[in-house]
Amino acid sequence: MRERARAAVSVLVLVGLGDARASAVAQEAVTSARRAELVQLLRHDCGACHGLWFKGGLGPPLLPETLAEKDPEALVLTVLEGRPGTPMPPWKAFLSEEEARFLVALLRAGRVP
Amino acid sequence: MRRRALLAAGFAASAAPAAGAAVPCFEPRGTGDLMVIVERARGALVVAESTHCTVVGRIEGLGDLSHASMVFSRDGRFAFVFGRDGGLSKVDLLEQRIVARIVQAGNAIGGAISNDGRIIAVANYDPGGVRLFDANSLSPLFEVPAIGADGTRSKVVGLVDTADGGFAFSLYEAGEIWLLERPDGTRAQLTKFAGVGSLPYDGNVTPDGRFYLAGLFGEDGLVLVDLWHPEAGPRRILDGYGRGQVPLPVYKMPHLEGWAAAGANLFLPAVGRHEVLVVDRKHWQEVARIPLLGQPVFVVVRPDGREAWVSFAPPHNGTVQVLDLEHLTVAETLAPGRAILHLEFAPRGDQLWLSARDDDRVLVIEPRSRRLLAALPADKPSGIFSTARAHRIGS
Numbered sequence: 295m296r297e298r299a300r301a302a303v304s305v306l307v308l309v310g311l312g313d314a315r316a317s318a319v320a321q322e323a324v325t326s327a328r329r330a331e332l333v334q335l336l337r338h339d340c341g342a343c344h345g346l347w348f349k350g351g352l353g354p355p356l357l358p359e360t361l362a363e364k365d366p367e368a369l370v371l372t373v374l375e376g377r378p379g380t381p382m383p384p385w386k387a388f389l390s391e392e393e394a395r396f397l398v399a400l401l402r403a404g405r406v407p
Numbered sequence: 408m409r410r411r412a413l414l415a416a417g418f419a420a421s422a423a424p425a426a427g428a429a430v431p432c433f434e435p436r437g438t439g440d441l442m443v444i445v446e447r448a449r450g451a452l453v454v455a456e457s458t459h460c461t462v463v464g465r466i467e468g469l470g471d472l473s474h475a476s477m478v479f480s481r482d483g484r485f486a487f488v489f490g491r492d493g494g495l496s497k498v499d500l501l502e503q504r505i506v507a508r509i510v511q512a513g514n515a516i517g518g519a520i521s522n523d524g525r526i527i528a529v530a531n532y533d534p535g536g537v538r539l540f541d542a543n544s545l546s547p548l549f550e551v552p553a554i555g556a557d558g559t560r561s562k563v564v565g566l567v568d569t570a571d572g573g574f575a576f577s578l579y580e581a582g583e584i585w586l587l588e589r590p591d592g593t594r595a596q597l598t599k600f601a602g603v604g605s606l607p608y609d610g611n612v613t614p615d616g617r618f619y620l621a622g623l624f625g626e627d628g629l630v631l632v633d634l635w636h637p638e639a640g641p642r643r644i645l646d647g648y649g650r651g652q653v654p655l656p657v658y659k660m661p662h663l664e665g666w667a668a669a670g671a672n673l674f675l676p677a678v679g680r681h682e683v684l685v686v687d688r689k690h691w692q693e694v695a696r697i698p699l700l701g702q703p704v705f706v707v708v709r710p711d712g713r714e715a716w717v718s719f720a721p722p723h724n725g726t727v728q729v730l731d732l733e734h735l736t737v738a739e740t741l742a743p744g745r746a747i748l749h750l751e752f753a754p755r756g757d758q759l760w761l762s763a764r765d766d767d768r769v770l771v772i773e774p775r776s777r778r779l780l781a782a783l784p785a786d787k788p789s790g791i792f793s794t795a796r797a798h799r800i801g802s
Binding site: 334335337338339341342343345346347349350351352376379381383384385387388 | 447448471472473474491492514516532533562564579606608624625656657658659660721722746764765787
């Protein structure tokens with residue numbers, strides 16, 4: 295519980311006030327065991343196209359500086375619904391909205407474990 | 408006898424980073440039974456041998472190995488490793504050390520070695536294009552920027568060596584196929600085919616080197632160039648194989664492996680459909696399609712051509728299917744481990760090596776009985792590359 299609170303706080307600090315509330319909510323909504331699964335999915339399945347270190351590949355980079363300009367809710371929508379006409383598939387069969395929000399917050403903070 | 412044993416132990420011990428060891432301490436051996444495994448998260452290679460199925464060493468310090476691949480020198484001693492971060496490393500498989508390493512671009516996807524073994528070509532995403540290097544020193548030769556007919560720079564995919572000593576590759580955004588002949592810098596010649604189709608995502612040559620085939624992501628179909636008759640231009644095959652149905656989501660892009668040919672047929676993963684497409688290599692017509700349980704990623708034919716093994720995109724990547732190529736059916740569905748992706752046969756097909764990424768091990772299976780022969784530890788293993796690729800066109 296304390297660990298989760300600390301994680302939420304570090305995300306708050308890193309992403310600034312704009313995302314703070316959404317990130318905190320996302321952190322709270324995702325259990326710790328599920329978080330490990332999500333990080334694995336992010337690193338290896340998203341990483342298949344975006345690079346293991348998110349520096350880009352067939353898909354664009356997902357680094358904090360490339361995501362900073364983008365609306366976090368639009369990013370959540372992209373994760374869930376995909377981008378028609380590109381290889382980005384919809385991940386909603388595997389991720390809830392809260393889980394997608396959690397992953398977007400990790401990427402924007404540059405804090406993927 | 409005693410000396411022999413000591414030397415063999417020395418060979419295994421050289422797995423540790425060679426700390427300025429001037430004298431190689433390994434028993435003289437060939438490299439024909441070596442399998443090189445990419446540990447992508449760790450940026451390392453595991454060198455294993457398929458005679459006794461043991462790990463003989465590990466080479467660290469290769470940078471970002473997401474989606475890494477490699478080609479081999481014609482003597483099978485050196486691997487040229489292409490990293491995602493643009494790293495190009497020349498690795499001595501016997502001494503198990505990096506002999507040369509450059510970072511030649513910002514983002515790369517793979518590469519090829521010319522049929523005379525002298526030139527390494529790297530497919531780059533950023534800056535989009537192909538860069539060529541001397542295979543001996545890794546010194547740069549020249550660059551082919553991938554600027555399509557519309558003036559925009561494209562990522563390069565599906566770069567392979569061709570039987571005439573050149574290279575073929577595809578431009579992802581521009582939808583073009585280019586042939587680079589005589590890539591020695593002074594007499595190099597480029598042939599460009601524009602408008603071949605939407606988003607070619609990978610390409611390869613048939614095992615005989617005659618046909619270059621690119622898969623399209625943006626359309627249902629593939630593009631074929633007859634390298635004996637490039638003047639005939641590119642030709643679309645399997646047009647509309649999706650039959651107008653909405654494609655299923657693709658959670659991992661398929662690969663086209665040069666080996667997926669057996670007898671008169673070629674076996675190709677469909678995109679957005681849970682099928683392997685069977686194409687007759689004489690007329691390039693669809694012969695059959697084999698329904699599968701998920702989106703195929705790799706379709707690899709056993710060297711004797713009787714069966715093929717298929718791995719899948721998530722969420723079906725705990726499963727592999729074995730295809731009976733004589734009857735064009737699924738022979739068996741197996742669940743050998745977690746996150747199975749890469750499959751590599753030993754050169755004559757007595758073993759199949761599979762990487763089980765989430766189990767942190769590489770499985771060695773006897774492909775006829777499906778019996779597990781060995782399981783080797785590896786940290787998040789991905790690609791597995793047999794040194795036998797040194798002697799194949801397009802690998």
